[in-house]
Amino acid sequence: MLRAALCAGLGAVALALALIVVAPAVAGQRGSSGEKVTLTAFVGSASKPPALAAKAAFEKKYPNIIVDMTFGGSGTLLNQMKLEEMGDIYMPGSDDYMDKAESQKVVVPASRRIVAYLVPTICVQHGNPKKIRGLQDLARPGITVGLARAGAVCLGDVSDEILRKAGVEQQVKANVINYAASCELTQQMIQLGEVDAIIGWDSFKAWAPDKIDLVPIPANLVRVRSVPAAVAVYSKHEREARLFVSFLTSKQGKEIFSSHGYSVEPPKVK
Amino acid sequence: MGRRPPAAVATLLSLPLLLFLLTPIAGLVVRTTPRSYACCVQAVHALHLSFFTATAALVVSVLIGTPVAYWLAHHDFRGKDAVDTLLDLPLVLPPVAAGLALLLLYGRQGLGSWLAQHDLRLTYTTAAVIMSQVFIASPFYVKHARAGFESVPETLRLASATLGASRLRTFFRVTVPISRYALVAGAVMTWARALGEFGATLVFAGDFPGRTETMPLAIYSSQASGTEVGLRTSIALAVVLVAVSFVVIAIAKRLTRNDLSPDMA
Numbered sequence: 434m435l436r437a438a439l440c441a442g443l444g445a446v447a448l449a450l451a452l453i454v455v456a457p458a459v460a461g462q463r464g465s466s467g468e469k470v471t472l473t474a475f476v477g478s479a480s481k482p483p484a485l486a487a488k489a490a491f492e493k494k495y496p497n498i499i500v501d502m503t504f505g506g507s508g509t510l511l512n513q514m515k516l517e518e519m520g521d522i523y524m525p526g527s528d529d530y531m532d533k534a535e536s537q538k539v540v541v542p543a544s545r546r547i548v549a550y551l552v553p554t555i556c557v558q559h560g561n562p563k564k565i566r567g568l569q570d571l572a573r574p575g576i577t578v579g580l581a582r583a584g585a586v587c588l589g590d591v592s593d594e595i596l597r598k599a600g601v602e603q604q605v606k607a608n609v610i611n612y613a614a615s616c617e618l619t620q621q622m623i624q625l626g627e628v629d630a631i632i633g634w635d636s637f638k639a640w641a642p643d644k645i646d647l648v649p650i651p652a653n654l655v656r657v658r659s660v661p662a663a664v665a666v667y668s669k670h671e672r673e674a675r676l677f678v679s680f681l682t683s684k685q686g687k688e689i690f691s692s693h694g695y696s697v698e699p700p701k702v703k
Numbered sequence: 704m705g706r707r708p709p710a711a712v713a714t715l716l717s718l719p720l721l722l723f724l725l726t727p728i729a730g731l732v733v734r735t736t737p738r739s740y741a742c743c744v745q746a747v748h749a750l751h752l753s754f755f756t757a758t759a760a761l762v763v764s765v766l767i768g769t770p771v772a773y774w775l776a777h778h779d780f781r782g783k784d785a786v787d788t789l790l791d792l793p794l795v796l797p798p799v800a801a802g803l804a805l806l807l808l809y810g811r812q813g814l815g816s817w818l819a820q821h822d823l824r825l826t827y828t829t830a831a832v833i834m835s836q837v838f839i840a841s842p843f844y845v846k847h848a849r850a851g852f853e854s855v856p857e858t859l860r861l862a863s864a865t866l867g868a869s870r871l872r873t874f875f876r877v878t879v880p881i882s883r884y885a886l887v888a889g890a891v892m893t894w895a896r897a898l899g900e901f902g903a904t905l906v907f908a909g910d911f912p913g914r915t916e917t918m919p920l921a922i923y924s925s926q927a928s929g930t931e932v933g934l935r936t937s938i939a940l941a942v943v944l945v946a947v948s949f950v951v952i953a954i955a956k957r958l959t960r961n962d963l964s965p966d967m968a
Contacts, residue, residue, distance in 0.1 A: 506927045507929060512929060584928050586927070611909035612911050613910065614924060627815075
Protein backbone atom coordinates (compact mmCIF):
# COMPACT_ATOMS: atom_id res chain seq x y z
CA MET A 434 0.00 0.00 0.00
CA LEU A 435 2.78 2.38 0.96
CA ARG A 436 4.78 1.45 -2.08
CA ALA A 437 1.76 2.06 -4.33
CA ALA A 438 1.17 5.46 -2.73
CA LEU A 439 4.82 6.40 -3.11
CA CYS A 440 4.88 5.34 -6.73
CA ALA A 441 1.72 7.28 -7.46
CA GLY A 442 3.10 10.36 -5.78
CA LEU A 443 6.45 10.23 -7.52
CA GLY A 444 4.75 9.54 -10.82
CA ALA A 445 2.57 12.62 -10.44
CA VAL A 446 5.59 14.79 -9.64
CA ALA A 447 7.52 13.38 -12.59
CA LEU A 448 4.60 14.03 -14.94
CA ALA A 449 4.24 17.60 -13.73
CA LEU A 450 7.95 18.25 -14.19
CA ALA A 451 7.86 16.71 -17.65
CA LEU A 452 5.00 18.98 -18.68
CA ILE A 453 6.81 22.03 -17.38
CA VAL A 454 9.92 21.12 -19.37
CA VAL A 455 8.21 20.00 -22.55
CA ALA A 456 5.50 22.63 -22.91
CA PRO A 457 7.75 25.62 -23.77
CA ALA A 458 9.69 23.49 -26.24
CA VAL A 459 6.47 22.47 -27.99
CA ALA A 460 5.18 26.04 -28.02
CA GLY A 461 8.50 27.23 -29.39
CA GLN A 462 8.39 24.81 -32.25
CA ARG A 463 5.29 26.46 -33.68
CA GLY A 464 7.13 29.72 -34.05
CA SER A 465 10.42 28.34 -35.26
CA SER A 466 9.27 25.70 -37.72
CA GLY A 467 10.61 27.77 -40.56
CA GLU A 468 7.23 27.83 -42.26
CA LYS A 469 4.98 29.78 -39.91
CA VAL A 470 5.83 32.75 -37.74
CA THR A 471 3.80 33.32 -34.60
CA LEU A 472 3.45 36.83 -33.27
CA THR A 473 2.17 37.65 -29.80
CA ALA A 474 0.09 40.80 -29.57
CA PHE A 475 -0.91 42.37 -26.26
CA VAL A 476 -4.17 44.17 -26.95
CA GLY A 477 -6.37 46.31 -24.74
CA SER A 478 -9.60 44.42 -24.18
CA ALA A 479 -11.76 47.34 -25.31
CA SER A 480 -10.34 46.80 -28.82
CA LYS A 481 -11.05 43.08 -28.81
CA PRO A 482 -13.78 42.89 -31.49
CA PRO A 483 -11.98 44.87 -34.20
CA ALA A 484 -8.61 43.40 -33.22
CA LEU A 485 -9.88 39.85 -33.71
CA ALA A 486 -11.40 40.81 -37.03
CA ALA A 487 -8.11 42.39 -38.08
CA LYS A 488 -6.22 39.29 -36.99
CA ALA A 489 -8.46 37.06 -39.11
CA ALA A 490 -8.06 39.31 -42.15
CA PHE A 491 -4.30 39.59 -41.70
CA GLU A 492 -3.81 35.85 -41.32
CA LYS A 493 -5.85 35.31 -44.47
CA LYS A 494 -3.66 37.75 -46.34
CA TYR A 495 -0.41 36.37 -44.87
CA PRO A 496 -0.99 32.65 -44.26
CA ASN A 497 2.52 32.14 -42.95
CA ILE A 498 2.01 34.53 -40.03
CA ILE A 499 -0.12 33.71 -36.99
CA VAL A 500 -1.08 36.46 -34.58
CA ASP A 501 -1.75 35.22 -31.07
CA MET A 502 -3.62 37.87 -29.12
CA THR A 503 -3.91 38.26 -25.39
CA PHE A 504 -6.37 40.80 -24.03
CA GLY A 505 -6.59 42.71 -20.81
CA GLY A 506 -6.25 46.09 -19.19
CA SER A 507 -3.64 48.23 -20.93
CA GLY A 508 -1.63 48.70 -17.75
CA THR A 509 -1.78 45.03 -16.86
CA LEU A 510 -0.58 44.08 -20.34
CA LEU A 511 2.29 46.54 -20.11
CA ASN A 512 3.36 45.02 -16.81
CA GLN A 513 3.20 41.54 -18.29
CA MET A 514 5.36 42.49 -21.26
CA LYS A 515 7.86 44.28 -19.08
CA LEU A 516 8.17 41.57 -16.44
CA GLU A 517 8.37 38.73 -18.93
CA GLU A 518 10.30 40.70 -21.58
CA MET A 519 8.10 39.17 -24.21
CA GLY A 520 5.67 40.15 -26.93
CA ASP A 521 5.78 41.39 -30.49
CA ILE A 522 3.06 44.03 -30.60
CA TYR A 523 1.54 46.30 -28.00
CA MET A 524 -1.84 47.86 -28.74
CA PRO A 525 -3.23 49.56 -25.64
CA GLY A 526 -6.63 51.16 -25.39
CA SER A 527 -5.25 54.68 -25.51
CA ASP A 528 -2.14 56.65 -26.33
CA ASP A 529 -1.13 57.52 -22.78
CA TYR A 530 -0.32 53.86 -22.15
CA MET A 531 1.80 53.87 -25.28
CA ASP A 532 3.59 56.93 -23.87
CA LYS A 533 4.31 54.90 -20.73
CA ALA A 534 5.50 51.98 -22.86
CA GLU A 535 7.88 54.29 -24.72
CA SER A 536 9.24 55.85 -21.55
CA GLN A 537 9.79 52.38 -20.10
CA LYS A 538 11.48 51.28 -23.34
CA VAL A 539 9.04 48.49 -24.03
CA VAL A 540 8.23 49.52 -27.60
CA VAL A 541 10.18 50.77 -30.59
CA PRO A 542 9.15 54.45 -30.83
CA ALA A 543 9.62 54.63 -34.59
CA SER A 544 7.15 51.76 -35.09
CA ARG A 545 4.28 53.58 -33.34
CA ARG A 546 1.18 54.11 -35.48
CA ILE A 547 -2.31 55.43 -34.80
CA VAL A 548 -4.93 52.78 -35.49
CA ALA A 549 -8.07 54.70 -34.51
CA TYR A 550 -9.12 57.94 -32.85
CA LEU A 551 -11.06 58.34 -29.63
CA VAL A 552 -13.22 61.38 -28.99
CA PRO A 553 -14.40 61.92 -25.42
CA THR A 554 -18.10 62.52 -25.23
CA ILE A 555 -20.99 62.39 -22.79
CA CYS A 556 -22.89 59.12 -23.19
CA VAL A 557 -26.49 59.09 -22.05
CA GLN A 558 -29.29 56.59 -22.14
CA HIS A 559 -31.12 56.19 -25.41
CA GLY A 560 -33.57 59.00 -25.93
CA ASN A 561 -31.76 61.13 -23.33
CA PRO A 562 -34.60 60.88 -20.81
CA LYS A 563 -32.86 63.19 -18.33
CA LYS A 564 -32.35 65.90 -21.00
CA ILE A 565 -28.62 66.17 -20.51
CA ARG A 566 -27.26 68.80 -22.90
CA GLY A 567 -23.76 69.36 -21.54
CA LEU A 568 -21.29 68.97 -18.71
CA GLN A 569 -23.18 71.40 -16.47
CA ASP A 570 -26.18 69.07 -16.50
CA LEU A 571 -24.07 66.29 -15.01
CA ALA A 572 -23.97 68.36 -11.82
CA ARG A 573 -27.75 68.67 -11.57
CA PRO A 574 -29.28 67.28 -8.39
CA GLY A 575 -30.67 63.80 -8.92
CA ILE A 576 -28.48 62.98 -11.91
CA THR A 577 -26.37 59.85 -11.47
CA VAL A 578 -23.00 59.82 -13.18
CA GLY A 579 -20.43 57.12 -13.82
CA LEU A 580 -16.78 57.80 -14.58
CA ALA A 581 -13.77 55.67 -15.33
CA ARG A 582 -11.21 55.40 -12.57
CA ALA A 583 -8.47 57.99 -12.97
CA GLY A 584 -4.99 56.59 -12.67
CA ALA A 585 -6.11 53.13 -13.66
CA VAL A 586 -7.98 53.88 -16.88
CA CYS A 587 -6.99 56.49 -19.45
CA LEU A 588 -10.62 57.46 -19.88
CA GLY A 589 -10.65 58.36 -16.17
CA ASP A 590 -7.75 60.75 -16.55
CA VAL A 591 -9.41 62.27 -19.62
CA SER A 592 -12.71 62.71 -17.75
CA ASP A 593 -11.00 64.42 -14.84
CA GLU A 594 -9.16 66.74 -17.24
CA ILE A 595 -12.37 67.70 -19.03
CA LEU A 596 -14.30 68.33 -15.83
CA ARG A 597 -11.44 70.38 -14.41
CA LYS A 598 -11.22 72.52 -17.56
CA ALA A 599 -14.97 73.04 -17.46
CA GLY A 600 -14.80 74.05 -13.80
CA VAL A 601 -17.41 71.51 -12.70
CA GLU A 602 -15.25 68.74 -11.32
CA GLN A 603 -16.39 68.90 -7.69
CA GLN A 604 -20.04 69.39 -8.57
CA VAL A 605 -20.15 66.50 -11.04
CA LYS A 606 -18.19 64.17 -8.78
CA ALA A 607 -20.80 64.71 -6.09
CA ASN A 608 -23.15 62.82 -8.43
CA VAL A 609 -20.73 60.02 -9.27
CA ILE A 610 -21.94 56.67 -7.98
CA ASN A 611 -19.16 54.54 -9.39
CA TYR A 612 -15.65 54.74 -10.78
CA ALA A 613 -15.27 51.87 -13.20
CA ALA A 614 -12.03 49.95 -13.50
CA SER A 615 -12.06 49.67 -17.28
CA CYS A 616 -13.52 51.22 -20.43
CA GLU A 617 -15.87 48.28 -20.82
CA LEU A 618 -17.17 48.55 -17.26
CA THR A 619 -17.65 52.29 -17.80
CA GLN A 620 -19.68 51.68 -20.92
CA GLN A 621 -21.60 48.91 -19.18
CA MET A 622 -22.93 51.36 -16.61
CA ILE A 623 -24.81 53.33 -19.25
CA GLN A 624 -25.70 50.30 -21.33
CA LEU A 625 -27.42 48.63 -18.38
CA GLY A 626 -29.07 51.85 -17.31
CA GLU A 627 -27.28 52.00 -13.96
CA VAL A 628 -26.43 55.68 -14.40
CA ASP A 629 -27.91 58.59 -16.29
CA ALA A 630 -24.64 59.57 -17.96
CA ILE A 631 -20.98 58.75 -18.28
CA ILE A 632 -18.04 60.43 -19.93
CA GLY A 633 -16.90 57.87 -22.47
CA TRP A 634 -15.52 57.47 -25.96
CA ASP A 635 -17.56 58.10 -29.09
CA SER A 636 -17.05 54.47 -30.04
CA PHE A 637 -19.13 53.33 -27.04
CA LYS A 638 -22.29 53.94 -29.01
CA ALA A 639 -21.26 51.35 -31.57
CA TRP A 640 -21.08 48.75 -28.81
CA ALA A 641 -24.77 49.26 -27.97
CA PRO A 642 -26.35 51.53 -30.59
CA ASP A 643 -29.89 51.01 -29.27
CA LYS A 644 -28.99 51.82 -25.70
CA ILE A 645 -26.69 54.83 -25.90
CA ASP A 646 -26.90 58.35 -27.27
CA LEU A 647 -24.02 60.80 -27.46
CA VAL A 648 -23.91 64.40 -26.28
CA PRO A 649 -20.83 66.21 -27.61
CA ILE A 650 -18.41 68.03 -25.34
CA PRO A 651 -17.19 71.46 -26.51
CA ALA A 652 -14.05 71.22 -28.63
CA ASN A 653 -12.03 73.53 -26.41
CA LEU A 654 -12.38 71.07 -23.53
CA VAL A 655 -11.57 67.96 -25.51
CA ARG A 656 -8.26 66.42 -26.41
CA VAL A 657 -8.72 63.71 -29.03
CA ARG A 658 -6.97 60.53 -28.02
CA SER A 659 -6.05 57.51 -30.09
CA VAL A 660 -5.69 53.76 -30.13
CA PRO A 661 -2.04 53.17 -31.03
CA ALA A 662 -0.03 50.10 -31.94
CA ALA A 663 3.72 49.56 -31.90
CA VAL A 664 6.32 46.85 -32.15
CA ALA A 665 7.78 45.64 -28.86
CA VAL A 666 11.52 45.80 -28.28
CA TYR A 667 11.37 42.12 -27.27
CA SER A 668 10.08 41.00 -30.65
CA LYS A 669 12.00 38.23 -32.33
CA HIS A 670 10.04 38.71 -35.55
CA GLU A 671 10.28 42.45 -36.02
CA ARG A 672 9.66 42.38 -39.76
CA GLU A 673 6.42 40.44 -39.37
CA ALA A 674 5.39 42.55 -36.38
CA ARG A 675 5.84 45.77 -38.39
CA LEU A 676 3.82 44.16 -41.16
CA PHE A 677 0.91 43.60 -38.77
CA VAL A 678 1.08 47.14 -37.41
CA SER A 679 1.10 48.46 -40.99
CA PHE A 680 -1.90 46.27 -41.78
CA LEU A 681 -3.85 47.79 -38.92
CA THR A 682 -3.41 51.23 -40.47
CA SER A 683 -3.93 50.06 -44.06
CA LYS A 684 -7.15 50.65 -45.99
CA GLN A 685 -8.37 47.18 -45.02
CA GLY A 686 -7.47 47.67 -41.36
CA LYS A 687 -9.21 51.02 -41.26
CA GLU A 688 -12.34 49.52 -42.79
CA ILE A 689 -12.37 46.90 -40.04
CA PHE A 690 -12.06 49.43 -37.24
CA SER A 691 -14.51 51.78 -38.89
CA SER A 692 -17.09 48.99 -39.15
CA HIS A 693 -16.79 48.57 -35.39
CA GLY A 694 -17.66 52.21 -34.75
CA TYR A 695 -14.17 53.71 -34.47
CA SER A 696 -13.06 56.95 -36.07
CA VAL A 697 -10.12 56.10 -38.32
CA GLU A 698 -9.46 59.59 -39.66
CA PRO A 699 -8.50 62.54 -37.44
CA PRO A 700 -11.90 63.73 -36.27
CA LYS A 701 -13.10 67.28 -36.61
CA VAL A 702 -14.36 67.78 -33.05
CA LYS A 703 -17.44 70.02 -32.98
CA MET B 704 -4.80 -0.31 11.05
CA GLY B 705 -1.96 0.20 8.51
CA ARG B 706 1.50 1.50 9.27
CA ARG B 707 1.99 5.24 8.82
CA PRO B 708 4.53 6.30 6.21
CA PRO B 709 7.75 7.64 7.66
CA ALA B 710 7.63 11.35 8.46
CA ALA B 711 10.48 12.11 6.06
CA VAL B 712 8.61 10.57 3.15
CA ALA B 713 5.42 12.42 3.99
CA THR B 714 7.38 15.66 4.19
CA LEU B 715 9.05 15.02 0.86
CA LEU B 716 5.75 14.32 -0.87
CA SER B 717 4.25 17.48 0.63
CA LEU B 718 7.07 19.73 -0.55
CA PRO B 719 5.97 20.26 -4.19
CA LEU B 720 2.61 21.73 -3.23
CA LEU B 721 3.95 23.70 -0.29
CA LEU B 722 6.71 25.20 -2.40
CA PHE B 723 4.30 25.94 -5.22
CA LEU B 724 2.03 27.83 -2.84
CA LEU B 725 4.65 29.59 -0.75
CA THR B 726 7.28 30.66 -3.27
CA PRO B 727 5.10 33.17 -5.19
CA ILE B 728 4.10 34.79 -1.90
CA ALA B 729 7.71 34.91 -0.78
CA GLY B 730 8.53 36.41 -4.16
CA LEU B 731 6.10 39.24 -3.48
CA VAL B 732 7.77 40.00 -0.17
CA VAL B 733 11.32 40.12 -1.51
CA ARG B 734 10.25 42.54 -4.26
CA THR B 735 9.18 45.18 -1.75
CA THR B 736 11.27 47.77 0.02
CA PRO B 737 10.36 49.84 3.08
CA ARG B 738 9.50 52.73 0.74
CA SER B 739 6.94 50.59 -1.06
CA TYR B 740 4.83 50.47 2.07
CA ALA B 741 4.32 54.23 2.10
CA CYS B 742 1.39 53.49 -0.22
CA CYS B 743 -0.32 51.56 2.51
CA VAL B 744 -1.22 54.68 4.43
CA GLN B 745 -3.45 55.59 1.53
CA ALA B 746 -4.79 52.06 1.42
CA VAL B 747 -6.04 52.13 5.02
CA HIS B 748 -9.55 52.82 3.76
CA ALA B 749 -9.42 49.84 1.43
CA LEU B 750 -8.09 47.58 4.17
CA HIS B 751 -10.70 48.79 6.64
CA LEU B 752 -13.47 48.28 4.08
CA SER B 753 -12.21 44.79 3.24
CA PHE B 754 -12.26 43.72 6.87
CA PHE B 755 -15.64 45.27 7.49
CA THR B 756 -17.33 43.73 4.47
CA ALA B 757 -15.71 40.31 4.89
CA THR B 758 -16.86 40.20 8.50
CA ALA B 759 -20.34 41.36 7.56
CA ALA B 760 -20.45 38.75 4.80
CA LEU B 761 -19.45 36.11 7.34
CA VAL B 762 -22.19 37.14 9.76
CA VAL B 763 -24.79 37.04 6.98
CA SER B 764 -23.47 33.69 5.75
CA VAL B 765 -23.72 32.21 9.26
CA LEU B 766 -27.21 33.58 9.83
CA ILE B 767 -28.70 32.37 6.57
CA GLY B 768 -26.39 29.42 6.01
CA THR B 769 -26.86 27.63 9.33
CA PRO B 770 -30.54 26.76 8.76
CA VAL B 771 -29.69 25.45 5.28
CA ALA B 772 -26.82 23.35 6.61
CA TYR B 773 -29.00 21.94 9.39
CA TRP B 774 -31.81 21.19 6.97
CA LEU B 775 -29.49 19.31 4.63
CA ALA B 776 -27.80 17.49 7.50
CA HIS B 777 -30.91 16.19 9.24
CA HIS B 778 -33.67 15.98 6.67
CA ASP B 779 -34.21 13.76 3.70
CA PHE B 780 -36.44 15.11 0.97
CA ARG B 781 -36.96 14.83 -2.73
CA GLY B 782 -34.56 17.10 -4.56
CA LYS B 783 -32.01 17.13 -1.76
CA ASP B 784 -29.19 16.29 -4.16
CA ALA B 785 -30.29 19.08 -6.49
CA VAL B 786 -30.30 21.59 -3.65
CA ASP B 787 -26.86 20.42 -2.58
CA THR B 788 -25.58 20.81 -6.13
CA LEU B 789 -27.13 24.27 -6.43
CA LEU B 790 -25.18 25.32 -3.38
CA ASP B 791 -22.00 24.24 -5.13
CA LEU B 792 -22.69 26.45 -8.15
CA PRO B 793 -21.18 29.66 -6.71
CA LEU B 794 -17.99 27.70 -6.17
CA VAL B 795 -17.63 26.86 -9.85
CA LEU B 796 -19.19 29.94 -11.40
CA PRO B 797 -16.50 32.43 -12.45
CA PRO B 798 -16.72 35.37 -10.04
CA VAL B 799 -17.12 37.88 -12.89
CA ALA B 800 -20.09 35.86 -14.15
CA ALA B 801 -21.50 35.88 -10.62
CA GLY B 802 -21.11 39.65 -10.49
CA LEU B 803 -22.86 40.02 -13.81
CA ALA B 804 -25.71 37.80 -12.60
CA LEU B 805 -26.10 39.93 -9.47
CA LEU B 806 -25.93 43.13 -11.50
CA LEU B 807 -28.60 41.99 -13.91
CA LEU B 808 -30.91 40.86 -11.10
CA TYR B 809 -30.46 43.70 -8.65
CA GLY B 810 -29.62 46.44 -11.11
CA ARG B 811 -31.84 48.59 -13.25
CA GLN B 812 -32.48 45.72 -15.62
CA GLY B 813 -34.11 43.78 -12.81
CA LEU B 814 -35.26 44.50 -9.28
CA GLY B 815 -33.23 47.68 -9.31
CA SER B 816 -35.91 49.44 -11.33
CA TRP B 817 -38.39 48.91 -8.46
CA LEU B 818 -35.77 50.04 -5.95
CA ALA B 819 -35.12 53.16 -8.04
CA GLN B 820 -38.79 54.10 -7.80
CA HIS B 821 -38.30 54.22 -4.05
CA ASP B 822 -35.00 56.11 -4.33
CA LEU B 823 -33.05 53.04 -3.35
CA ARG B 824 -30.06 51.45 -5.01
CA LEU B 825 -28.02 48.31 -4.39
CA THR B 826 -25.51 48.44 -7.23
CA TYR B 827 -22.21 50.22 -6.60
CA THR B 828 -22.78 50.35 -2.84
CA THR B 829 -21.07 48.80 0.16
CA ALA B 830 -24.12 46.54 0.44
CA ALA B 831 -23.31 45.26 -3.04
CA VAL B 832 -19.80 44.39 -1.87
CA ILE B 833 -21.22 42.35 0.99
CA MET B 834 -23.77 40.68 -1.30
CA SER B 835 -21.02 39.73 -3.75
CA GLN B 836 -18.92 38.26 -0.97
CA VAL B 837 -21.86 36.33 0.51
CA PHE B 838 -22.71 34.89 -2.89
CA ILE B 839 -19.19 33.67 -3.50
CA ALA B 840 -18.16 32.63 0.01
CA SER B 841 -21.26 31.35 1.81
CA PRO B 842 -21.16 27.86 0.23
CA PHE B 843 -17.91 27.26 2.09
CA TYR B 844 -19.65 27.84 5.40
CA VAL B 845 -22.68 25.73 4.48
CA LYS B 846 -20.53 22.76 3.46
CA HIS B 847 -18.48 22.82 6.64
CA ALA B 848 -21.47 23.41 8.86
CA ARG B 849 -23.40 20.58 7.28
CA ALA B 850 -20.48 18.21 7.82
CA GLY B 851 -20.30 19.36 11.43
CA PHE B 852 -24.01 18.85 12.06
CA GLU B 853 -23.91 15.44 10.45
CA SER B 854 -21.12 14.40 12.79
CA VAL B 855 -23.31 14.94 15.87
CA PRO B 856 -24.51 11.49 17.02
CA GLU B 857 -28.23 11.05 16.61
CA THR B 858 -28.37 9.42 20.04
CA LEU B 859 -27.22 12.58 21.77
CA ARG B 860 -29.87 14.67 20.06
CA LEU B 861 -32.55 12.12 20.92
CA ALA B 862 -31.35 11.95 24.51
CA SER B 863 -31.63 15.70 24.76
CA ALA B 864 -35.18 15.54 23.44
CA THR B 865 -36.20 12.80 25.84
CA LEU B 866 -34.88 14.94 28.71
CA GLY B 867 -37.36 17.62 27.70
CA ALA B 868 -35.16 19.98 25.71
CA SER B 869 -36.77 21.72 22.77
CA ARG B 870 -35.25 21.46 19.29
CA LEU B 871 -33.84 24.94 19.58
CA ARG B 872 -32.29 24.22 22.97
CA THR B 873 -30.87 20.94 21.67
CA PHE B 874 -29.41 22.79 18.72
CA PHE B 875 -27.64 25.39 20.84
CA ARG B 876 -26.70 23.17 23.78
CA VAL B 877 -25.82 19.92 21.99
CA THR B 878 -25.40 20.30 18.22
CA VAL B 879 -23.45 23.54 18.09
CA PRO B 880 -20.93 22.69 20.83
CA ILE B 881 -20.14 19.31 19.31
CA SER B 882 -19.82 20.68 15.77
CA ARG B 883 -18.09 23.92 16.75
CA TYR B 884 -14.76 23.07 15.14
CA ALA B 885 -16.41 22.46 11.79
CA LEU B 886 -18.40 25.66 12.20
CA VAL B 887 -15.28 27.68 12.98
CA ALA B 888 -13.37 26.09 10.12
CA GLY B 889 -16.21 26.99 7.78
CA ALA B 890 -16.31 30.50 9.16
CA VAL B 891 -12.58 30.98 8.65
CA MET B 892 -12.77 29.71 5.07
CA THR B 893 -15.77 31.91 4.37
CA TRP B 894 -14.13 35.01 5.80
CA ALA B 895 -10.90 34.35 3.91
CA ARG B 896 -12.71 33.80 0.62
CA ALA B 897 -14.80 36.91 1.14
CA LEU B 898 -11.69 38.95 1.89
CA GLY B 899 -10.07 37.94 -1.36
CA GLU B 900 -13.16 38.37 -3.51
CA PHE B 901 -12.52 40.43 -6.63
CA GLY B 902 -14.43 39.59 -9.82
CA ALA B 903 -18.01 39.73 -8.56
CA THR B 904 -17.25 42.83 -6.51
CA LEU B 905 -15.70 44.61 -9.49
CA VAL B 906 -18.73 44.05 -11.69
CA PHE B 907 -21.58 44.41 -9.17
CA ALA B 908 -20.19 46.90 -6.66
CA GLY B 909 -17.65 48.80 -8.71
CA ASP B 910 -14.42 50.41 -7.56
CA PHE B 911 -15.44 53.54 -5.65
CA PRO B 912 -12.69 54.57 -3.23
CA GLY B 913 -13.96 54.59 0.33
CA ARG B 914 -17.23 52.92 -0.57
CA THR B 915 -16.58 49.80 -2.60
CA GLU B 916 -12.84 49.73 -3.18
CA THR B 917 -11.70 46.70 -1.24
CA MET B 918 -8.05 45.67 -1.00
CA PRO B 919 -8.19 43.29 -3.99
CA LEU B 920 -9.61 46.13 -6.10
CA ALA B 921 -7.01 48.57 -4.80
CA ILE B 922 -4.29 46.09 -5.76
CA TYR B 923 -5.78 45.70 -9.23
CA SER B 924 -6.15 49.46 -9.76
CA SER B 925 -2.57 50.08 -8.73
CA GLN B 926 -1.06 47.63 -11.15
CA ALA B 927 -3.49 48.67 -13.90
CA SER B 928 -1.78 52.04 -14.12
CA GLY B 929 1.08 50.38 -15.95
CA THR B 930 3.69 52.44 -14.11
CA GLU B 931 6.61 51.16 -12.07
CA VAL B 932 5.27 52.92 -8.99
CA GLY B 933 1.85 51.36 -9.52
CA LEU B 934 3.34 47.91 -9.80
CA ARG B 935 5.39 48.33 -6.63
CA THR B 936 2.37 49.69 -4.82
CA SER B 937 0.23 46.76 -5.85
CA ILE B 938 2.90 44.32 -4.63
CA ALA B 939 3.15 46.09 -1.29
CA LEU B 940 -0.62 46.10 -0.88
CA ALA B 941 -0.74 42.41 -1.70
CA VAL B 942 1.91 41.67 0.93
CA VAL B 943 -0.01 43.67 3.53
CA LEU B 944 -3.21 41.82 2.73
CA VAL B 945 -1.50 38.44 2.89
CA ALA B 946 0.23 39.27 6.18
CA VAL B 947 -2.86 40.62 7.91
CA SER B 948 -5.02 37.75 6.67
CA PHE B 949 -2.44 35.21 7.80
CA VAL B 950 -2.37 36.68 11.30
CA VAL B 951 -6.15 36.79 11.60
CA ILE B 952 -6.61 33.23 10.36
CA ALA B 953 -3.79 31.95 12.54
CA ILE B 954 -5.33 33.56 15.61
CA ALA B 955 -8.74 32.13 14.77
CA LYS B 956 -7.32 28.66 14.34
CA ARG B 957 -5.26 28.96 17.49
CA LEU B 958 -8.28 29.95 19.53
CA THR B 959 -10.22 26.94 18.32
CA ARG B 960 -7.44 24.43 18.03
CA ASN B 961 -8.69 20.89 17.94
CA ASP B 962 -6.25 18.18 18.99
CA LEU B 963 -6.94 15.38 16.54
CA SER B 964 -6.39 11.99 18.05
CA PRO B 965 -6.61 8.65 16.23
CA ASP B 966 -9.99 7.77 17.72
CA MET B 967 -11.46 11.07 16.48
CA ALA B 968 -10.10 10.66 12.94
